[in-house]
Amino acid sequence: xxxxxxxxxxxxxxxxxxxxxxxxxxxxxxxxxxxxxxxxxxxxxxxxxxxxxxxxxxxxxxxxxxxxxxxxxxxxxxxxxxxxxxxxxxxxxxxxxxxxxxxxxxxxxxxxxxxxxxxxxxxxxxxxxxxxxxxxxxxxx
Amino acid sequence: xxxxxxxxxxxxxxxxxxxxxxxxxxxxxxxxxxxxxxxxxxxxxxxxxxxxxxxxxxxxxxxxxxxxxxxxxxxxxxxxxxxxxxxxxxxxxxxxxxxxxxxxxxxxxxxxxxxxxxxxxxxxxxxxxxxxxxx
Numbered sequence: 071x072x073x074x075x076x077x078x079x080x081x082x083x084x085x086x087x088x089x090x091x092x093x094x095x096x097x098x099x100x101x102x103x104x105x106x107x108x109x110x111x112x113x114x115x116x117x118x119x120x121x122x123x124x125x126x127x128x129x130x131x132x133x134x135x136x137x138x139x140x141x142x143x144x145x146x147x148x149x150x151x152x153x154x155x156x157x158x159x160x161x162x163x164x165x166x167x168x169x170x171x172x173x174x175x176x177x178x179x180x181x182x183x184x185x186x187x188x189x190x191x192x193x194x195x196x197x198x199x200x201x202x203x204x205x206x207x208x209x210x211x
Numbered sequence: 212x213x214x215x216x217x218x219x220x221x222x223x224x225x226x227x228x229x230x231x232x233x234x235x236x237x238x239x240x241x242x243x244x245x246x247x248x249x250x251x252x253x254x255x256x257x258x259x260x261x262x263x264x265x266x267x268x269x270x271x272x273x274x275x276x277x278x279x280x281x282x283x284x285x286x287x288x289x290x291x292x293x294x295x296x297x298x299x300x301x302x303x304x305x306x307x308x309x310x311x312x313x314x315x316x317x318x319x320x321x322x323x324x325x326x327x328x329x330x331x332x333x334x335x336x337x338x339x340x341x342x343x344x345x346x
Contacts, residue, residue, distance in 0.1 A: 166270030
């Protein structure tokens with residue numbers, strides 16, 4: 071089994087808020103992230119697929135194809151967007167665009183395309199919110 | 212759904228790789244420059260990975276401020292700008308980065324609860340790092 075990882079960057083704004091809570095409690099739990107005007111990050115997304123190298127090409131997947139899938143499924147929806155207001159999975163305001171939830175949402179966006187291509191399977195999505203903070207999802211229930 | 216949250220911290224410390232189990236010559240043979248009696252230092256990066264379900268109210272696997280305070284109190288306050296060899300935990304344990312990695316895991320495993328400590332990674336330089344997952 072071989073693991074192949076492709077990295078990309080996107081920039082987006084967000085804030086954290088739970089409508090079920092008072093403004094005071096939101097401030098206590100989320101601190102500066104509760105500012106409803108939002109703030110932003112330069113995110114890095116790492117997408118890892120697992121599979122065997124094709125005997126003809128030597129590729130697990132074609133990196134250009136994976137780049138295109140990431141751009142189409144993730145970056146087109148999130149890059150230079152306000153995640154709370156413009157990303158469909160967070161616009162209902164029932165799900166905070168935390169780094170953890172971004173990792174799961176990115177997985178859901180990418181997995182159908184990777185599965186449909188056959189061969190490699192999606193293994194891990196890791197998202198860095200800053201160089202020191204990241205979250206990842208490995209498809210576990 | 213189970214997800215993972217990772218956080219990277221920096222600490223600077225000195226150490227000397229030396230064991231009483233070996234002769235002076237054997238120590239120099241085993242550890243080379245790292246056996247210098249006066250010690251030397253590194254800027255370490257400690258990467259802590261915790262796992263668990265995402266709290267539906269917050270969207271978090273773990274409370275970052277609490278995780279930071281645990282690592283600050285248990286690891287950074289203890290080892291940052293210190294001589295690792297002088298810490299009692301390394302009295303009978305050579306402070307290689309392998310052993311530092313395992314030590315940090317053992318120190319943090321209980322205190323980070325209810326988050327589950329999944330892995331500790333210690334980068335000694337840009338070119339080498341060690342990971343321990345508790346087994």
